[in-house]
Amino acid sequence: MNAKTTFHTIPESAWILGVSRNTVSRAIRTGMLRATLCRSGLRVSSAELAKALQDGGAAWKPTTSG
Numbered sequence: 001m002n003a004k005t006t007f008h009t010i011p012e013s014a015w016i017l018g019v020s021r022n023t024v025s026r027a028i029r030t031g032m033l034r035a036t037l038c039r040s041g042l043r044v045s046s047a048e049l050a051k052a053l054q055d056g057g058a059a060w061k062p063t064t065s066g
Contacts, residue, residue, distance in 0.1 A: 005045055005046065006045070006046040007036065007038070007045055007046070008043060008044050008045075008046065008049065009042075009043060009044075010025060010028075010041070010044070013044040013049060016053075017049065017052060024044070027052075028042060028044075033048060033052055035048075
């Protein structure tokens with residue numbers, strides 16, 4: 001990563017993705033979203049959020065059972 005990489009907290013990441021904090025935390029735990037451990041907690045890079053939003057954020061939309 002270069003010096004200009006921006007990192008976001010879990011609440012910031014949730015806001016950017018349009019999901020709850022719990023959803024972001026679950027995605028980190030399951031490996032769907034990569035995070036970096038900093039002294040003050042987990043941070044998600046802006047590049048990782050951009051990857052998560054590809055394809056219109058289809059992976060983040062709730063599914064309905066039919």
